[in-house]
Amino acid sequence: MSEVAKTSRRKWLLFAPLGVAAGCGVGFYAMLNGMRTGSFDPRGVPSTLVGRPVPDFSLPAMEGIDKPALAAADLRGLGRAAVVNFWASWCVPCIVEHPQLMRLARQGVPVFGVNYKDQLPGAQAFLTRHGNPFTRLGVDAPGRVAIDWGVYGVPETYFLDKEGLVRWRWAGPITPEVFDQDLTPLLRRYA
Amino acid sequence: MIRALIILLLFTTPALAAVGNPEDRLRDPAQEERAQTIGRDLRCLVCQNQSIEDSDAAVAADLRRIVRERVVAGDDDARIIEFVHARYGDFVLLRPPVNAATALLWATPALALLGGILAIRTMRRRAAAAPEPAPLTEAERRRLAQLDETPRA
Numbered sequence: 001m002s003e004v005a006k007t008s009r010r011k012w013l014l015f016a017p018l019g020v021a022a023g024c025g026v027g028f029y030a031m032l033n034g035m036r037t038g039s040f041d042p043r044g045v046p047s048t049l050v051g052r053p054v055p056d057f058s059l060p061a062m063e064g065i066d067k068p069a070l071a072a073a074d075l076r077g078l079g080r081a082a083v084v085n086f087w088a089s090w091c092v093p094c095i096v097e098h099p100q101l102m103r104l105a106r107q108g109v110p111v112f113g114v115n116y117k118d119q120l121p122g123a124q125a126f127l128t129r130h131g132n133p134f135t136r137l138g139v140d141a142p143g144r145v146a147i148d149w150g151v152y153g154v155p156e157t158y159f160l161d162k163e164g165l166v167r168w169r170w171a172g173p174i175t176p177e178v179f180d181q182d183l184t185p186l187l188r189r190y191a
Numbered sequence: 192m193i194r195a196l197i198i199l200l201l202f203t204t205p206a207l208a209a210v211g212n213p214e215d216r217l218r219d220p221a222q223e224e225r226a227q228t229i230g231r232d233l234r235c236l237v238c239q240n241q242s243i244e245d246s247d248a249a250v251a252a253d254l255r256r257i258v259r260e261r262v263v264a265g266d267d268d269a270r271i272i273e274f275v276h277a278r279y280g281d282f283v284l285l286r287p288p289v290n291a292a293t294a295l296l297w298a299t300p301a302l303a304l305l306g307g308i309l310a311i312r313t314m315r316r317r318a319a320a321a322p323e324p325a326p327l328t329e330a331e332r333r334r335l336a337q338l339d340e341t342p343r344a
Contacts, residue, residue: 045236048280117249143253150278152236152250 047150047169049158054084054166057145059138062115064124070112070138076164081190082110083183084158085134086146088118089126091154097173098130104179105133109187113137116146116154159183161190215252217259226262229271230255234285242285 034040049055054075061069068074075084085101087094105111113134115123118141140146149158152171159168168186170178217223227244233254235246243251243258254275261271275283287293327335 043239045282046280048278143249147250147253147257147278150280152279 045150045152045171047158047166049150049166050169052166053164054158054160055148057138057148059114059140059145062123062137062139063120065127065132065137067113067132067134067137070114070136074136075112075160077162078110078160078164079162080110081162081187082112082135082160084112084114084160086114086116086140086149086151086154086156088116088154089122090118093173094126094155095130097155097157097175098133100174100176100179100183101133102131104183105135107187110135114145115139116151117141117143159186159190215256215259217263222259222262225268226255226259229258229262229268232272232285233258233275234283236279236283 031040031042035042054072056072058071059069061067075082083101083104101111111133113136115137118139120139123139138145143151146156149156155173157170157174158166159170161167167190168182170182174183217226230244231242233243235241235243235248235251235254237248237250238246241251243254257274258271261274266274272284281288281290281292287296289297
């Protein structure tokens with residue numbers, strides 16, 4: 001190897017740290033940007049149900065609330081898109097998202113509710129106070145059906161297509177932004 | 192007496208500080224041990240950097256109970272882990288499985304070793320290939336001879 005080639009390569013080596021730093025910068029920027037827009041979530045637990053039918057389950061109706069009980073059979077082949085929402089009266093984000101569920105129900109979208117690890121009087125009072133958007137409402141007091149769904153906290157919402165396959169899962173409250181940016185396009189796509 | 196008791200307490204295992212409701216623990220110590228071993232490989236979905244055995248989250252408590260139920264029912268470890276994995280996906284496993292998404296992660300040690308070996312080989316080869324220094328010119332040789340003859344102080 002000639003001396004000239006060697007020194008020019010050495011010179012390039014000087015820029016290597018700069019290159020590594022620039023590479024890391026681009027990578028971190030992409031990560032932060034993804035976290036801001038929601039396309040990258042390092043703490044998110046992706047649902048294993050997406051693309052699959054809902055698991056088998058059967059839940060009792062809520063006493064004192066005039067809505068039928070909920071079972072897996074009620075969610076299969078509805079012929080139209082629907083939403084399943086896990087909620088509890090002790091859950092503050094559930095209060096935050098409730099108006100969006102009411103909005104869905106007003107639009108004629110079937111909203112199925114699963115009341116998660118709740119106490120009857122609290123749940124009843126919640127629905128009386130904030131309104132009842134649910135077409136059917138099942139009570140999962142031990143929280144075992146929720147585990148079969150892969151729920152790890154309330155509120156959690158699943159979007160089902162016409163055939164009853166899960167197309168989307170949202171862990172956390174449905175804010176007006178989530179409604180407009182996710183639910184509205186989903187409803188259009190799977191209408 | 193009290194001092195002796197305090198000293199004795201210092202040497203007790205932190206079993207008393209274990210997370211969760213002691214009533215949920217299995218009576219059979221061997222089964223409980225198995226359940227804990229399985230639970231330590233399952234990640235709490237809420238705390239995320241704790242196993243379900245270490246976490247105080249409600250979901251972790253539910254999963255601990257499910258693992259114990261399965262242990263009592265006689266399921267083997269792989270089936271119990273699969274039960275939870277089917278519901279919560281790869282995220283719940285503290286030992287990530289080898290698949291397309293984790294291939295690079297698992298290959299990193301091998302890649303680092305390979306890179307190191309290659310770097311050492313290249314450096315050795317370069318050192319071996321370094322050209323012999325040019326022979327001394329007549330003038331240099333004379334100067335060297337002169338220096339050699341100069342008595343050292």
